């Protein structure tokens with residue numbers, strides 16, 4: 001039997017090789033055939049889920065709802081202390097200093113990362129802008145968002161906090177964060193589909209022991225993950241309920 | 249539920265007696281001290297099917313002014329402010345009982361007699377087809393909406 005693994009398309013480009021090495025390591029440990037297929041967009045990933053060609057996925061919190069509630073996926077693990085938080089930023093030169101200063105129609109630069117965009121929209125609510133006052137500029141990466149802010153094409157941009165903090169000093173100096181989320185409860189997770197339900201325990205055991213070996217530690221570090229923690233079914237359901245309250 | 253304690257109250261206060269849906273009563277004290285919603289945070293709590301608090305996050309604890317142990321096991325009306333019209337909570341419970349999501353602006357009472365406004369969303373927690381409890385998540389409300397509620401709510405009694 002062979003399985004398909006995929007990673008939420010919002011991973012950083014420099015983590016690609018890390019995920020391939022992780023996949024090779026996992027195959028060897030489980031003595032199974034696992035094929036890693038990366039998708040270029042959330043839309044492409046969604047199509048793959050529709051076709052039931054995904055068995056193992058490192059998922060964005062936004063997709064966890066559908067995977068668990070509609071597609072029979074179960075949670076396996078989550079990265080330790082790695083919540084997804086968002087930052088809304090503007091140009092350093094803007095005279096906007098808080099969300100409440102945004103008083104008329106604005107353009108928002110965003111990527112297709114659904115959780116970041118959801119949190120971004122929530123943090124924008126106190127500005128009390130109507131839907132038709134918002135225009136969106138779709139960007140391939142967070143660096144592209146930064147460029148739109150610096151050039152003045154967009155008033156605000158939605159960043160994954162981690163990505164904002166990794167922008168170069170030169171770029172960051174030209175930006176001004178208006179608000180940062182401190183939600184702590186929304187995070188990515190590794191989930192398995194129906195074909196792999198009986199492998200949850202062996203995978204959890206492997207992931208929990210990963211940091212005890214040299215090789216495992218290297219893989220974790222190449223994935224920017226400090227360690228794994230078990231994620232049980234109720235925790236996944238709780239996060240889904242939470243996400244559900246944030247989307248209208 | 250225990251009455252509020254005047255020793256916990258900060259500033260000038262007024263006394264009220266609330267009667268809850270379970271017919272119990274509580275003496276409370278209210279001041280005009282407003283605490284503003286912390287930027288970027290969400291206030292999260294869960295209850296059982298009867299509205300008894302089973303979970304509260306750090307922002308909930310900080311904003312309510314109670315210690316976590318004073319919240320878990322208590323009815324959610326521990327936060328009930330006398331300026332909130334009963335119709336708002338009737339609508340909340342009717343909506344949840346239909347299995348739907350509820351949104352609303354709520355003025356909550358702190359342990360110290362002060363208040364804080366939130367924009368709240370509550371949903372039923374459905375597990376294996378059954379409602380096992382409720383989750384409520386509050387976010388920062390727009391000032392304009394709070395102003396609207398401050399004029400509307402007094403007309404709803």
Ligand SMILES: Cc1cc2nc3c(=O)[nH]c(=O)nc-3n(C[C@H](O)[C@H](O)[C@H](O)COP(=O)(O)O)c2cc1C
Nearest residue numbers: 268269270295299324325327328337370382383384
């Ligand atoms: C998940 C959940 C969250 C609630 N949050 C609040 C709250 O923040 N403040 C509040 O006054 N009532 C809240 N309520 C409603 C209370 O249960 C209660 O209905 C309300 O305080 C009015 O009291 P009464 O229904 O006994 O008259 C919540 C209920 C649920 C199910």
